Amino acid sequence: MPDVTVLASSGDQMVAEAFRQANPDVLPVYPITPQTIIVEEFDKFVAQGKVHTEFVPVESEHSAMAAAIGASAAGARTVTATASQGLAYMWEELYVAAGMRLPIVMANANRALSAPINIHGDHSDIMGCRDTGWIMYFAENAQEAYDDTLMAFRVAEHPDVMLPVATTLDGFITSHALERCELLDDETVAAFVGEYKPERSLLDTDNPNSFGMFANLGNFYMETKLAMRKAMEGSLDIIKSVGKEFEAVSGRPFEVVKTYGTEDAERVIVVMGSSIGNVRHVAKQLRAKGEKVGVVGLRVFRPFPSNELVAALKDAKAIAVMDRCETVGGQGGPLWQETAAALQSVGITTPTRDYMYGLGGADVTVQLIEEIFEDLKTLEADKAAGKVADVTYKGNR
C-alpha cells in the first residue's frame, strides 16, 4: 500500500506536487492568476533541487506553449500551466501542439475572460480549448486536480493517444481554497506515471525526422485530422483504464461521468467542475425530503463521454444543464450543446434547459440550485407553453 500524506492544500499546490512527482524534463511557464501558485510552488521545487526540470520563465503564454511544443517535439516530458487570458493567448499554439501529436500536460485554473476584466472562476477560457484536439479533464476539487494531473501523463503519452491533455480546476474555488487532500508517496507515483520514451523525437539524430510538415490542398490535411479524431475517440477507453489503475493505487473511484441519484431521478442537473459538489449537496437535501432528483457531473469533457452521459440521463423526465461559459448568440452553452446533441443522436426527446450560472465567479448558492430543480418540475409544460427561453441566466440581477 502507498504511503499517504494528508494535507490541507489548495488545488494549485496539489497540481504543483503532481508536477514534482512526475518530474518533467521541461516546464516553460508564465504566471497568471489564479494559476500562479502552481508556478511559485514548482519554482521552489526547482530551487530546492527536488526535480530535474528545465524551468523556463518565458515572456508570455504564447511563448510558453511555443517552448512546450519545441521541448515536447525534442522528446522531453513537457508540462505547463496557465489560465484565462494566458490560455487565450496560447490559442493558435494549442492547435499546433495537438496537430503535431505532442503529449504536453497543461493545468488550467479556469477563469473568466475580459472584458470586463475579472479574475474569478468560470469556464470561458478553457472552452476556447474544446475544439483544439486537447483532452480535457475537469476537477471537482483539489484532490481530483492532483489525481487528474497524474493520470494525464499516462493518457497523453499512451502510444495510441499521443494528444496533449489539459487538466483543469476552477479558479479560486479549487485553485486557492484549502481542502483536505491526500498526497501519494513519490515512489508510488513514479511507478504509476512511468518514464516517457517517445518513439520519435527531434533530438534523435540517428533517426532524423521533421515535425509540423506542410500539408497543403488535399495533401493529407484531412487525413491527419481524421487520425486525431480517431485517437481522441479511442482515448476514452484509455482514460477509463488508466482511471481504474489509479483507483487501485489511490483507493479513490474514477468515473468519466459521476452520477448521484440518477437510478430513480426524474429531475437531473448536468454540471462540471467545482459546482458538482454544490449541486450534489442540494440534491442530497432534496432527496432526504423524498424528491426524485439527481446529478450528473462530467469529469472528462474531451473526448465527450456521450454514451456514458446518455446512460445516466435516459430515465430522466426533465434535464437542466448548468453552463459556466457564455456562447453569446449560440443556441446554448458548450455543455448544453453537447448534452442536447448526445440525447438527440439516440432519439431521446426529454426536455432540457440551459442555465448560465457563475460567470466571472458569481455566487453559486444553494438557493440558485434549488430554483433550478424547482424549475424542472414544470419544464415540459412551460416549454410547451413557450414560457421558457433556451438559455436562462441564474444568479444575475
Next chain:
Amino acid sequence: MSWDYSGNEQWTWDQIPLGAMTLEGGTATGHKTGDWRVQRPIWHTDKCKQCLICWMHCPDSSIKVSEQKMCGVDYEHCKGCGVCVQVCPFNALSMMSEKDARELDEKEAN
C-alpha cells in the same frame, strides 16, 4: 534514404505517420518544387567569372556547383525568385519568361 514514402498521395488516415511527421531528413530533394516558376534564370557561361555569389544568395540551394564551380541551375527546385540575377556582378544571369524558355527548350529538342 531508407523511408519508403512512395505512393504517399494515396495514403489513408491510418497510414500517415503520427502528426504528419517526416521520418527522415533530406526528403525535399525528392520533391520537384520548381514547377510553379513563372520566370527562370538563364546562365550565360561566357560572362560568368565563377565568383559563386549566386550560390551564396540562392534561398533554395538551386545553383548547382561541381568541384567548386558553378555549373548550372537546378530547375527542378528553382522558384524563379531572381535573387541570383540581382546579385550577379557580371550580368552572367538574366531572367526569361518560363513560357518562352520552355518553347525554346522544345525547339532545341526537336
